[in-house]
Amino acid sequence: MKNAQNSNLIAALGTSKRVHNFGAGPAVLPLPVLLKAQEELLDYQGSGMSIMEMSHRSREFADLMAEIDANLRNLLAVPSEYKILLQQGGASMQFAMVPMNLRLPGESADYIVNGAWGKAAIKDAAKLGSTRTVATTEDTNFDRLPSLASADLDPKAAYLHFTSNETIHGLEFFAEPKPPNGVPLVCDMSSNILSRPIAVAKYSLIYAGAQKNAGPAGVTIVILQEDLLDRVPDDLPVMLNYKTQAAAGSMHNTPPCFAIYILGLVLRWLIDLGGLAEIGRLNERKSGLIYRAIDQSGGFYRGHAQPDSRSRMNVPFRLTTEALEKQFLDEAKGENLVGLKGHRSVGGLRASLYNALPHESVQALVDFMKEFQRRNG
Amino acid sequence: MKNAQNSNLIAALGTSKRVHNFGAGPAVLPLPVLLKAQEELLDYQGSGMSIMEMSHRSREFADLMAEIDANLRNLLAVPSEYKILLQQGGASMQFAMVPMNLRLPGESADYIVNGAWGKAAIKDAAKLGSTRTVATTEDTNFDRLPSLASADLDPKAAYLHFTSNETIHGLEFFAEPKPPNGVPLVCDMSSNILSRPIAVAKYSLIYAGAQKNAGPAGVTIVILQEDLLDRVPDDLPVMLNYKTQAAAGSMHNTPPCFAIYILGLVLRWLIDLGGLAEIGRLNERKSGLIYRAIDQSGGFYRGHAQPDSRSRMNVPFRLTTEALEKQFLDEAKGENLVGLKGHRSVGGLRASLYNALPHESVQALVDFMKEFQRRNG
Numbered sequence: 001m002k003n004a005q006n007s008n009l010i011a012a013l014g015t016s017k018r019v020h021n022f023g024a025g026p027a028v029l030p031l032p033v034l035l036k037a038q039e040e041l042l043d044y045q046g047s048g049m050s051i052m053e054m055s056h057r058s059r060e061f062a063d064l065m066a067e068i069d070a071n072l073r074n075l076l077a078v079p080s081e082y083k084i085l086l087q088q089g090g091a092s093m094q095f096a097m098v099p100m101n102l103r104l105p106g107e108s109a110d111y112i113v114n115g116a117w118g119k120a121a122i123k124d125a126a127k128l129g130s131t132r133t134v135a136t137t138e139d140t141n142f143d144r145l146p147s148l149a150s151a152d153l154d155p156k157a158a159y160l161h162f163t164s165n166e167t168i169h170g171l172e173f174f175a176e177p178k179p180p181n182g183v184p185l186v187c188d189m190s191s192n193i194l195s196r197p198i199a200v201a202k203y204s205l206i207y208a209g210a211q212k213n214a215g216p217a218g219v220t221i222v223i224l225q226e227d228l229l230d231r232v233p234d235d236l237p238v239m240l241n242y243k244t245q246a247a248a249g250s251m252h253n254t255p256p257c258f259a260i261y262i263l264g265l266v267l268r269w270l271i272d273l274g275g276l277a278e279i280g281r282l283n284e285r286k287s288g289l290i291y292r293a294i295d296q297s298g299g300f301y302r303g304h305a306q307p308d309s310r311s312r313m314n315v316p317f318r319l320t321t322e323a324l325e326k327q328f329l330d331e332a333k334g335e336n337l338v339g340l341k342g343h344r345s346v347g348g349l350r351a352s353l354y355n356a357l358p359h360e361s362v363q364a365l366v367d368f369m370k371e372f373q374r375r376n377g
Numbered sequence: 378m379k380n381a382q383n384s385n386l387i388a389a390l391g392t393s394k395r396v397h398n399f400g401a402g403p404a405v406l407p408l409p410v411l412l413k414a415q416e417e418l419l420d421y422q423g424s425g426m427s428i429m430e431m432s433h434r435s436r437e438f439a440d441l442m443a444e445i446d447a448n449l450r451n452l453l454a455v456p457s458e459y460k461i462l463l464q465q466g467g468a469s470m471q472f473a474m475v476p477m478n479l480r481l482p483g484e485s486a487d488y489i490v491n492g493a494w495g496k497a498a499i500k501d502a503a504k505l506g507s508t509r510t511v512a513t514t515e516d517t518n519f520d521r522l523p524s525l526a527s528a529d530l531d532p533k534a535a536y537l538h539f540t541s542n543e544t545i546h547g548l549e550f551f552a553e554p555k556p557p558n559g560v561p562l563v564c565d566m567s568s569n570i571l572s573r574p575i576a577v578a579k580y581s582l583i584y585a586g587a588q589k590n591a592g593p594a595g596v597t598i599v600i601l602q603e604d605l606l607d608r609v610p611d612d613l614p615v616m617l618n619y620k621t622q623a624a625a626g627s628m629h630n631t632p633p634c635f636a637i638y639i640l641g642l643v644l645r646w647l648i649d650l651g652g653l654a655e656i657g658r659l660n661e662r663k664s665g666l667i668y669r670a671i672d673q674s675g676g677f678y679r680g681h682a683q684p685d686s687r688s689r690m691n692v693p694f695r696l697t698t699e700a701l702e703k704q705f706l707d708e709a710k711g712e713n714l715v716g717l718k719g720h721r722s723v724g725g726l727r728a729s730l731y732n733a734l735p736h737e738s739v740q741a742l743v744d745f746m747k748e749f750q751r752r753n754g
Contacts, residue, residue: 048396096614218633237473256595
């Protein structure tokens with residue numbers, strides 16, 4: 001009774017003003033997740049304390065970690081021979097941990113570089129050892145996915161790395177690159193994990209900062225084939241060692257408890273909503289709406305990505321002049337449409353359409369785009 | 378008006394049940410901090426979004442980072458030639474980053490080991506290069522601080538490392554070790570930072586996981602002399618490189634925004650309370666209360682640490698039998714006194730008395746201790 005009463009009270013407070021948040025990350029979270037977090041912020045499950053104040057060795061927190069593991073396995077259909085880790089440091093820390101853990105002395109690693117994040121990943125890996133760029137479209141400012149048909153893949157590579165979605169350039173892979181036999185496929189899935197079903201078995205290691213589709217900044221999901229742990233060097237520092245982290249259930253030291261808790265709430269929300277098939281359908285519908293608006297604008301709006309490489313998560317687009325782009329941003333803000341400024345390396349505008357962004361927000365943006373074109377086209 | 382109304386409503390919800398939380402970390406947070414976080418969880422400063430949903434490149438978040446830097450400098454009297462970083466991975470990540478950044482090839486580092494955390498720090502550093510334990514009391518299960526008078530300190534050491542407070546064994550340094558001329562003093566201050574004034578100028582580098590006195594788990598404070606950055610090797614991965622992190626204002630990638638936000642609220646609370654001199658006085662009073670209860674129990678309660686080495690933050694103590702200890706824990710829980718189980722390496726009980734633990738909680742524990750002794754002594 002008390003809880004129901006609290007929920008109603010807090011819901012009345014919480015929904016007072018919410019904007020349409022198209023930010024590229026940290027990004028919009030599901031409203032029910034925020035309401036639940038608000039409701040139990042001072043008293044987690046009757047414990048008399050916040051989840052932030054609770055021992056990570058407590059029964060409550062152990063239950064939460066187990067639930068998250070089970071829900072990630074369920075949602076992504078993770079095979080049993082994979083371990084799921086929750087790490088700190090974001091995808092950028094994985095840029096270093098992947099080569100430190102998986103590339104043995106003398107080995108080289110292959111990278112497909114289809115945007116800014118792929119570039120950052122190979123840059124760190126190159127500091128620590130040998131790398132090769134096997135496919136890239138940097139020469140056209142990453143306006144399309146690279147062709148993999150002619151890529152010269154190393155059959156002895158420590159792994160083949162790619163970025164499944166590039167937030168800045170708005171490119172997304174819908175089929176996995178196929179590495180040579182025995183070469184592990186490694187993927188930075190930060191910006192499209194949990195946005196649709198994937199075949200985890202095709203990957204040896206997937207990593208993803210949570211702050212796009214999975215939760216707040218501060219926690220990173222790593223899903224890896226357990227037998228990869230056999231090659232982890234023993235002399236790595238504990239916090240950088242997948243084997244230590246796996247053995248300790250991601251709790252060698254105190255994990256980022258609150259970020260993990262929000263991740264847990266997001267996973268529950270996704271399951272309630274119908275899982276990845278359903279969210280995939282919704283995401284396709286949302287991105288379809290905005291790409292149609294671009295394509296039907298007669299060139300008033302121009303997408304950065306070529307149609308066959310388009311991301312469902314991030315839609316970078318330009319107007320005909322920078323002055324018009326600035327006007328668009330300003331007026332959009334007046335309609336509570338925020339987070340639409342493009343990254344400086346592409347310019348213009350960018351709409352990020354992660355899982356938690358409601359369809360109504362995309363509809364509001366598309367309506368505004370049409371109205372703005374009518375007035376300024 | 379709306380905000381004041383919200384505050385009242387939420388305060389009525391939030392304070393419904395709170396326990397006395399003696400947990401060793403994650404630990405109790407100030408109630409006003411939690412109430413504020415709850416109030417603005419869905420709408421940070423009128424932005425129409427949660428701080429968790431906001432770009433770390435936004436004006437609001439930049440202002441928050443600047444405020445935290447200023448408030449840490451103010452509270453700790455940090456000299457201007459020091460940089461303050463906010464990192465991920467906890468103190469355990471610093472166990473690796475310190476030697477990676479500060480110990481050049483061929484150099485060795487000296488460690489004072491006065492408990493479990495000092496042991497963990499040197500263990501990771503030893504994986505990566507040369508170390509020496511220059512003082513320890515491991516032979517008496519860390520029941521006292523080691524004597525430094527006879528320590529054989531390396532005048533050419535890359536640095537001298539110590540742990541200012543050991544949470545498990547309950548030992549705290551109240552005077553800094555003095556390294557040989559020119560040897561940087563490095564300190565893991567995770568469990569007593571911000572608990573009283575310190576002389577930052579005596580240190581070259583201080584690091585501290587936030588989850589004791591400063592905030593929730595997921596953010597780590599690093600305070601370092603700027604000229605130390607000159608010795609950072611260029612080939613370190615970006616996330617492990619103090620120079621990169623300092624140059625990027627701790628935002629090379631997305632920082633753990635929510636944990637940082639709570640840290641910011643804790644710092645404001647500390648300033649409102651009167652700063653470190655005042656909190657130091659309160660902490661001395663709280664720990665005095667419980668140590669007196671132990672000392673006046675005629676041996677019914679026995680502290681682990683020798684009196685001249687006692688921590689003001691963590692008070693591990695034993696009863697005469699394990700059965701009695703279990704009974705104590707069970708009955709204490711019935712009185713809403715929680716988080717009192719000692720670490721397995723010391724056994725018995727432990728009361729952690731961090732900044733946010735109210736005096737009333739310590740008084741409630743001491744009253745219970747006396748009553749328990751009366752019934753069972």
